[in-house]
Amino acid sequence: MIRIEQIRKSFGDVEVLKGLDFTFEKGKTNLIIGKSGAGKTVLLKLLVGLLTPTSGKIWYDNVNFTELDHEAVRKIRMDVGMLFQGSALFDSMTVEENIRFPMDMFTKKTEKEKKDRVNYCLEIVNLEGVNDKYPSETSGGMQKRVGIARAIVLEPKYLFCDEPNSGLDPTTSIVIDGLIASITKENNITTVINTHDMNSVMEIGENIVLLNEGKIGWQGSKEEVLKSESDLLHDFIFASPFLQKLKDHVI
Numbered sequence: 001m002i003r004i005e006q007i008r009k010s011f012g013d014v015e016v017l018k019g020l021d022f023t024f025e026k027g028k029t030n031l032i033i034g035k036s037g038a039g040k041t042v043l044l045k046l047l048v049g050l051l052t053p054t055s056g057k058i059w060y061d062n063v064n065f066t067e068l069d070h071e072a073v074r075k076i077r078m079d080v081g082m083l084f085q086g087s088a089l090f091d092s093m094t095v096e097e098n099i100r101f102p103m104d105m106f107t108k109k110t111e112k113e114k115k116d117r118v119n120y121c122l123e124i125v126n127l128e129g130v131n132d133k134y135p136s137e138t139s140g141g142m143q144k145r146v147g148i149a150r151a152i153v154l155e156p157k158y159l160f161c162d163e164p165n166s167g168l169d170p171t172t173s174i175v176i177d178g179l180i181a182s183i184t185k186e187n188n189i190t191t192v193i194n195t196h197d198m199n200s201v202m203e204i205g206e207n208i209v210l211l212n213e214g215k216i217g218w219q220g221s222k223e224e225v226l227k228s229e230s231d232l233l234h235d236f237i238f239a240s241p242f243l244q245k246l247k248d249h250v251i
């Protein structure tokens, strides 16, 4: 579980996040949604410690992340997996080398243990046998799956995904969402996903927070989306004329 309390973030005179309180729940896919510029990326960066809040607290379970020294932050980072937008694989490394990289950096596992773990993670993302391929030899969807395998290789308690479906077709997006959701559930991970993807909201949105102009505009689950009478939420979810028509049929 990650809890934020009265989180504020300013850049100069501009306050981008204006006092947010929210709990990202354990074993669930927690989605941050909102229009462009709403502050989603800033919030994600605060959660992983790439930015420091102007005020407020961030709790990783019962640890106050905002008050930790460098060494303690490093320790928590061991429990964090990150899936970056665009996968961010190292082009000069094979799939296997990419996935084992965090183990090389942070663990003293033997070669055999690392190899076994790489193969296990490849199996989880349904990519057995591609160990020796280079990222350029794989599709965007495969690269995303390699990114997931790398993100979970250290068995994280917390998983952060920045726009996991960007650049993917709708079918592949559904596969990636399904993978993230099942890994979250099976390993009881606190997963936080920053997304624009309405399919993701309706498929895997177990705990959703909608940011609007730096404040929480709505929160709830995918089941609550359709029942909600929030104009803010509906304007966001059913933004296109096509989805608006669909909504008029469904609701």
Ligand SMILES: Nc1ncnc2c1ncn2[C@@H]1O[C@H](COP(=O)(O)OP(=O)(O)OP(=O)(O)O)[C@@H](O)[C@H]1O
Pocket: 011, 016, 034, 035, 036, 037, 038, 039, 040, 041, 042, 043
């Ligand atoms: N380092 C920074 N310095 C100054 N302003 C910043 C900085 N980072 C973000 N901002 C501002 O904070 C606001 C929120 O940005 P953010 O990137 O979080 O939006 P977002 O919701 O992720 O948008 P998008 O969906 O387009 O990625 C924007 O107005 C942006 O210009």
